[in-house]
Amino acid sequence: MFGLLFFLLFTPGVSEFLCMSSDLEISYTFCDSTAHDFMFNLTPCSIMNKSVWKADLTWIPRSDITFLKVVFNVWYDSAKVLLWKEVLCSGVDDEYSVCGTPKGATFATTFDIKGSRTKFPKGNYNIIVQGFSDDSENNMVICLNLTMIVKQDAF
Numbered sequence: 001m002f003g004l005l006f007f008l009l010f011t012p013g014v015s016e017f018l019c020m021s022s023d024l025e026i027s028y029t030f031c032d033s034t035a036h037d038f039m040f041n042l043t044p045c046s047i048m049n050k051s052v053w054k055a056d057l058t059w060i061p062r063s064d065i066t067f068l069k070v071v072f073n074v075w076y077d078s079a080k081v082l083l084w085k086e087v088l089c090s091g092v093d094d095e096y097s098v099c100g101t102p103k104g105a106t107f108a109t110t111f112d113i114k115g116s117r118t119k120f121p122k123g124n125y126n127i128i129v130q131g132f133s134d135d136s137e138n139n140m141v142i143c144l145n146l147t148m149i150v151k152q153d154a155f
Contacts, residue, residue, distance in 0.1 A: 040055065066086070069132045
């Protein structure tokens with residue numbers, strides 16, 4: 001089954017379905033009350049027997065991206081299971097193409113998400129993805145609240 005996730009400048013605070021298939025549902029809201037120029041595509045809309053998802057991301061940031069720290073908080077059936085933080089852009093020898101994107105410019109990229117590393121058990125996942133323009137995590141540039149429902153075990 002072919003699935004496609006897409007969102008672009010949706011109303012803040014309103015939950016939007018991104019993906020619905022026989023084994024997976026994903027929806028999102030932005031964490032703040034401001035609309036974002038943001039698009040995300042993911043194929044396929046399935047976790048069964050898929051080792052790699054293809055992702056397309058387009059974003060028009062509201063501030064210069066000279067420093068970017070991402071924070072992932074993941075809950076599984078209401079239990080916190082992962083906190084992952086990574087500095088993607090430090091302003092020196094940055095390897096990611098988003099680094100150096102000026103405020104108001106369009107950033108677009110395609111990348112792989114290697115799903116085979118993680119087997120997702122059936123259940124409800126809440127994923128908060130935050131991007132900060134400082135290491136102290138005071139200046140948030142984007143925040144997404146994703147809900148992922150895995151309808152069957154991938155084992």
